Amino acid sequence: MASNWFASFALIVWPLVAIWLYASRPVVQATIWTILAAYLLLPVGTSFKFAMIPQLDKSSIPSLCALLGCVFVAKRSPQIWRGSGLTEILIAAYLFGPLITSLMNGDAIYVGYSILPGVGLYDGSSAVLGQFIALIPFMIGRQFLRGPNSPQAVLSALTIGGLAYSLPLLFEIRMSPQLHFWLYGYYSSDFIQQVREDGAFRPMVFMGHGLIAGFFAMTATVASAAIWRAKVRLVRFPPGLMTGYLGVVLVLCKSAAALVYGAILVPLVRWVKPQLQLKVAVVFVTIALCYPVIRVVDVFPTNAIVDVAMAINEPRAYSLKFRFEQEEQLVARAWQRPLFGWGRFGRNRIHVEDWQGLAADTSVTDGRWIVTLGQFGIFGFLAEFGLLAISVFRAASALRSTETFREAALLAALALIVSINVVELLPNSTLSPWTWLLAGTLLGCSEAVGARARKKKSLRPVVLASEPQV
16 A cells, blocks of 8 residues: 555645644634544555654544644643543553553464564553553543533534535545545555445545445534534524435445434434433443443344344345454453453454464454453453543533533533444444544533532522521
């Protein structure tokens, strides 16, 4: 996969884009568009690598740009710790868990004549730095996007981004996924994966895969439904028409999972009370948190799901069955070192000896959960998924303290979008800076709503009972 000069140029120039945004726009808008526009436009797979430093690519560069923009342009430094609660414990576990993992996995793995080397302090330190970079959007969102208008700003940007991105999506639906190749000189994934059984195309634009593009189209549709519900006017034509248009684009993206998500979430966001929306969001993240245990004890109905899929689409059913079989093997591997995992660099994967006596990797890892569980164990899984899920739990607690229906509706919609992002990490591994920014924003807004309610309660006048007359 050889990229052209423009792919590298796009990554190099992104700090200048971020500086311009932070110099000309408020911190909230600058942060949103620094992360979201990079997610939509930067090349997939192109990176710069320096010793001891995690690779600089589509994920890490926007996060670092947002940090530098906040500190040096906006003159506002984000804080890692904001107290000493459960969130801070999860942050510490997320940051330093990989270091513990690396120190406990110094042993080499021998497969035939091949050796998978152990990891140690050097690799652990690099992993900690990588975790910190990944968490930057979460920290910025929690601290700077915690105002009462921040959910509206995020959902509006997501809607506008979806409307703008619908044009290249529709182009690739008609002409085939070529834009990444034309602009950056290479295909970001196998072209054949984007061709459906009927010969139609699944678009991917600059997102790396059609499934990711379809998922983004779904979240944009859900966000537009929230904007419609909150009666926020973004464009000249009616908001209902905007949601309908994005819904059509979602259908044309030909992603079954994204279509199911949209069919569930759009009606919820548009017509159901925010309280029930938060209950659904809590159920979603609870399922995601419990999923490894469900798979370990083998109570997840994999056979029933495959049977249903077989009745709908036989090739996809076989693909789903293969995915479940891979998960079972990788779970068994992860359970050999359950607490802190095997470490990075393929140590968590299944290797067998081939005919030459060398190690052959037979694993196919799709879900983020099994990658995290295998690399960093239960400790790392709970830290990562717990940080994403705690924002939803905090939103459910804060909802009763919201002051207006619009505030409640937008907070609930954002919680649903975050929760479905967490659920999507079970079948796929698309944890992006944009997801972290959404989770951080939701957590920050929920904490702000709770703090506002506590402050008002403390300022209420105390009515003393009058003394009894003698």
